[in-house]
Structures are given as structure tokens and as C-alpha cells.
Amino acid sequence: MAVHISDLLIDTYRGIKNLEMHNLSDINIITGDNNCGKTSIMEVFKNLNNINDINTWLDDIRGGHHKMLPYDVMENLFNIDSDRKELSYGVKKAISKEFLSLRLEAVREVSILSKNELREIASFPNDYNKEVCRFSYRIYCNNLCEKKGMVYNFPTPNIRGGNNSKKLTLVKVKYISPVEHITGDVYLPKVLDSGELYQEMLALLKEFDKNIISINTEKINHPYRNRKVYKVLVKGQKKELPLDVYGDGMKKAIFLMNAVVIAKDGILLLDEFETAIHPSEMNKVFSWILKTCQRFNIQLFLTSHSKEAIDKLLKCVPEFQNMIRVITLYKKENETVARVLEGREAIEAQDDLGLELR
Incomplete structure (x- = not known):
């Protein structure tokens, strides 16, 4: 396995302060009460990717962001009790020992724009209210401004200043929601x-259905887009079955493996x-994840409320226990505190x- 980020310091991010x-x-298991961070x-x-x-910062993993305007998502990013519209945190890279500070600053502005200025942003009917709200934002890395732009409180074809510079990735990150x-x-x-991976996947899927023989793809031609459908061959059946007919547990295992x-x-x-993994399959699934992360040089962060799941993850690969940290978050006055146990x-x-x- 690997440690890409060794330290995290959050000055302010949503409801978190001074963590x-x-x-x-x-392997880092993050747990704690609801709304602890x-x-x-x-x-x-996820933002390190x-x-x-600005789209990375606005890609809210809590769900529902795709139904909201970017302006509303940005407004929800900041601590509601603070007048300062700022997110600030830092990470320390494990190998180079380099500390990187990251900051998003935003200023809410109300402006009266001319018809021509409005048309530069989007097409509007003549009676559109010319007074608009916007966030003027700046993104900093080590106090150097890497991006600046504006996010408006109405639909626009793009976020101003959002995509016109080279991507800055500190480490590759993959996020899987519940x-x-x-x-x-x-x-x-x-x-x-x-x-090798295919055989490992089959062995793991047989924990969910011991009669599985193979999993294959079938290309589906569609007038607007082509897509692949995954089909599973099972003993005693003449035709392969679409993966969608199986339960959430098996689909979740496949998502995790991928x-x-x-x-x-x-x-x-x-x-x-x-989520969706039955306790009887947890040891097998969790063991595969931990061992394959070690093979693939992956640092793992997991969240959970489940006492049983945390216990099984701690014990499923005994030789990895010294590589596990259980991080319990809790609120203390106006700050967020982490208790860390090996x-x-x-x-x-x-x-x-x-x-x-927990």
C-alpha cells in the first residue's frame, strides 16, 4: 500500500474549524457522529485531483448538486456562521515532505450589467432583471493565485474562468459514493x-452466487450512443443474465473492485x-480491497457508522493492522477534534x- 498524504490541516471548511x-x-477509517465532518x-x-x-470545488459529493445552480452550491460551501467566505486547508505530501496550502476565497457582489454584458454571459429576454448576484472567486495554492473567475446566480453556458488553465493535480483521487x-x-x-484480476473478480463474485461461471460484455447499439451491458453466465441457465438483475451487494462489490x-x-x-455488503460477505470483500490496494500503491480513506463493518475491516487482514488508523471525529466547543488510534x-x-x- 502507500501513503501519499501524511498530514491534513483544515483551518476552515464547511463546519470544520482548526482540525x-x-x-x-x-488505511484510514474515519468515523464519528452525524455532522461531525x-x-x-x-x-x-477529492479536491486534490x-x-x-472551480468545478472541482463545486462538485458536491453530498448529492443534489446537479439540480442546483453553481452559485447556490458555492453559497453552501462556506460556514453559514462566518462572514468570511473562505475555505482553507493544507496537506503534507508523504514522500517529498512538501506542505501545500490550498485556499478558496469568494466575495459576493451585486452588480448592474448592461444588455451587452449580459449577452456575453448568456442569452436573456429583454425584460430580464439587470441586477445580478455573483461570487468573484480566487483559488490559491501556497498563496499563489492559480485561478480566478465568477459564478453567477442564473444559468450560464459555463462558469467564467473555470476551465481555461492547465489542470493542477496534487495526487490522483477516485471517490465512490454510498x-x-x-x-x-x-x-x-x-x-x-x-x-489475474478477472479470476479474482470471479472468485469474489462467487461469494454472492457460487454458480457464477463468467462475466462478459455485450455492446448495445443505440441511435444516440453506444454502450456496454455486462452479462453474467450462471450454471443451469441457457442464457447470460444482465448484471442489473442481481442484488445491490454484488453490484457494490463490482464497483469497489473497479x-x-x-x-x-x-x-x-x-x-x-x-453499504449494500451483507455481513457474511464483508470479510472476503474487505480483504480483497485491502490486499489489492497494497499491490496497487493506493492510500485508502473510508467512512462508516457501522460498528460491525469497522470491526471486520480491522480484523480481516491481521498483518495489516499496523497500517490502519481509526480516526474518530467529534466537536469540542467551536472546533473539530480527531482521536486517532492505530x-x-x-x-x-x-x-x-x-x-x-464511532
């Missing part, structure tokens, strides 16, 4: 093209990682001392 997380490890931390790490694009196995499309070419392959040499974020310490605290890890 420090040091000595991050290969678990999802915010996942967003922070393309920090100088419901992506339901809402997302499966895309498995890298798994199917590797004989995410591990995509995240090679980077960071993998699994939000509520146990894997074996967490098991002892839970089993012998009755400490609640």
Missing part, C-alpha cells in the same frame, strides 16, 4: 482485460464503504476496554 490529522496511514474530509481529499478548477452502485454505470475494461483498479498509484475514497490499539480499546470507536 489537525497527523501521521495518516495506508466525515463527508467534508472526503470532499477535501484538480484543485485549480449509492454509486445504484446510480452509476459499471465500466470494467481494465478488470476484464487482466487475466474503483481499486482505477485508483492505482493514488488515493481511493470509499464513503460508507459497507489498528491494534483500536481493537484492544474496543474488545478489552469497551471503548466506542
Whole structure:
């Protein structure tokens, strides 16, 4: 496995203030009460994939952002109790020991624009209210402004200043939401093209259905787009069955396997990682994820509310316990605090001392 980011310091991000997380490890389980900041931390790490694009900051993993204007999403980014419209955090790269500070600043403005200025942004009817609201934003890395632009409170063809500079990636990041196995499309070419991974996938899927023989793709021609459908061949059946007929557990396992392959040499974020996985399959699925992340040089961050899932993840690969950190977030006055336990310490605290890890 790998440690790409060793430290995270958040000055302010949504509801998080003054949070420090040091000595991050290969496997990091983030837990705590609702609204303690678990999802915010996942967003922070996700942003490292393309920090100088405002769309990355506005890609809200909480869901529903696609139905909102970018202006409204940006407004929701900031701590509602603060007059300062600023997100600020820093990360330390494990290998180079380089510390990088990242900051998004925004100023809310109300402007009266001429008809010609409005037309430069989008097409409007003549009676459109010429007084508009916008956020003027700047994105900084190590106090150097990497991008500036504007986000308006009405639909526009693009976000001004959002896509006109070179992508700045600190580390490759892959994020999987709790419901992506339901809402997302499966895309498995890298798994199917590797004989070793394909056999591992079949062995894992047999935990869900022992009669599975193979999984293949079938190209579907469509008037507007071509797509692939994954089909499963099962003993005793004459025809392959579409993957969609199977339960959420098997589809979630496939999504997780594919995410591990995509995240090679980077960071993998699994939000509520146990969702849809039955307890009887957790050991097998979790073991495969941890062992393959080690092979593929992946640093793993997971969130969970489940005591059972955390316990199984801690114990499914005993030799990895020294590479696990259990990070419990909680609020203390106006700050967010992290309690960090190494894997074996967490098991002892839970089993012998009755400490609640969540």
C-alpha cells in the first residue's frame, strides 16, 4: 500500500474549524457522529485531483448538486456562521515532505450589467432583471493565485474562468459514493482485460452466487450512443443474465473492485464503504480491497457508522493492522477534534476496554 498524504490541516471548511490529522496511514477509517465532518474530509481529499478548477470545488459529493445552480452550491460551501467566505486547508505530501496550502476565497457582489454584458454571459429576454448576484472567486495554492473567475446566480453556458488553465493535480483521487452502485454505470475494461484480476473478480463474485461461471460484455447499439451491458453466465441457465438483475451487494462489490483498479498509484475514497455488503460477505470483500490496494500503491480513506463493518475491516487482514488508523471525529466547543488510534490499539480499546470507536 502507500501513503501519499501524511498530514491534513483544515483551518476552515464547511463546519470544520482548526482540525489537525497527523501521521495518516495506508488505511484510514474515519468515523464519528452525524455532522461531525466525515463527508467534508472526503470532499477535501477529492479536491486534490484538480484543485485549480472551480468545478472541482463545486462538485458536491453530498448529492443534489446537479439540480442546483453553481452559485447556490458555492453559497453552501462556506460556514453559514462566518462572514468570511473562505475555505482553507493544507496537506503534507508523504514522500517529498512538501506542505501545500490550498485556499478558496469568494466575495459576493451585486452588480448592474448592461444588455451587452449580459449577452456575453448568456442569452436573456429583454425584460430580464439587470441586477445580478455573483461570487468573484480566487483559488490559491501556497498563496499563489492559480485561478480566478465568477459564478453567477442564473444559468450560464459555463462558469467564467473555470476551465481555461492547465489542470493542477496534487495526487490522483477516485471517490465512490454510498449509492454509486445504484446510480452509476459499471465500466470494467481494465478488470476484464487482466487475466489475474478477472479470476479474482470471479472468485469474489462467487461469494454472492457460487454458480457464477463468467462475466462478459455485450455492446448495445443505440441511435444516440453506444454502450456496454455486462452479462453474467450462471450454471443451469441457457442464457447470460444482465448484471442489473442481481442484488445491490454484488453490484457494490463490482464497483469497489473497479474503483481499486482505477485508483492505482493514488488515493481511493470509499464513503460508507459497507453499504449494500451483507455481513457474511464483508470479510472476503474487505480483504480483497485491502490486499489489492497494497499491490496497487493506493492510500485508502473510508467512512462508516457501522460498528460491525469497522470491526471486520480491522480484523480481516491481521498483518495489516499496523497500517490502519481509526480516526474518530467529534466537536469540542467551536472546533473539530480527531482521536486517532492505530489498528491494534483500536481493537484492544474496543474488545478489552469497551471503548466506542464511532
